[in-house]
Amino acid sequence: GSIIGYRTVGRRSGERHVALVRIPASNLADGELTHIDRIPVNIELADQQWDNYCAALDAEGWETIEVPAAPEMADSVFIEDAVVMFGELAVITNPGAESRNAETVGAEQAVRELGGLAIERISAPGTLDGGDVLKIGKTVYVGRSLRTNAEGIRQLRALLAPHGYTVVAVPLTKALHLKTSVTALPDGTVIGWAPFVDHPELFDRFLAMPEEAGAAVVVLSPDTVLMSASAPRSAALIADLGYRVVTVDISEFEKLEGCVTCLSVRVR
């Protein structure tokens, strides 16, 4: 990835972290679409972009570990939707789209192989996509979306209560997932694309971004975020707030309604 803002060499602390990723399926171009029309996906370019995404994580101190490939599951590259981490607790989701439901099998296997993690599950009739879960400290915002239903939110709330997390449900009608509309900076400021946000008043601090793809950041360290190359003005705005911004081109995944968060699960 390229870097905007001040330069440092890798992670300051030198510590290594682990992130789960999943290689794009051969039928990636057939992924689910809800809010946008189908544009032809360049599979070769998608593979390259995925390699670069993994390389960017690695360069920032995140060792990528591959979830077993699911070559026939078109949307399986969007691993974030299948498992959500809360410290040492992994919650295996129950993805709301029928075509994506079986993605959790490989995700659970990978989490098991990592070892040392407690595993819980969202189960039918509850549905929940990881893309709807935004963690800010001990507050967990969960989008009530087309993919995540009330029962899924209720189950997550019950699972997390003993761990000291508060689940805040967020009605969502204008975007696929909560994190397509908002994410958060390391300082907890919620950033988003205002036209996709039904209720900005639910957040303590909300900062509107100038581009749709600017709504999504992945926090890589206390001073570094990862963003899509398709949001240069948002990246500049965030760099101007004193953050280091690493950018990656994920155009082929954006054609499938994916954003920068959904291509990995940061484990620890």
Ligand code: CIR
């Ligand atoms: C889907 O509709 O499920 C995929 N085409 C895109 C999923 C993107 N996931 C995410 O933003 N967490």
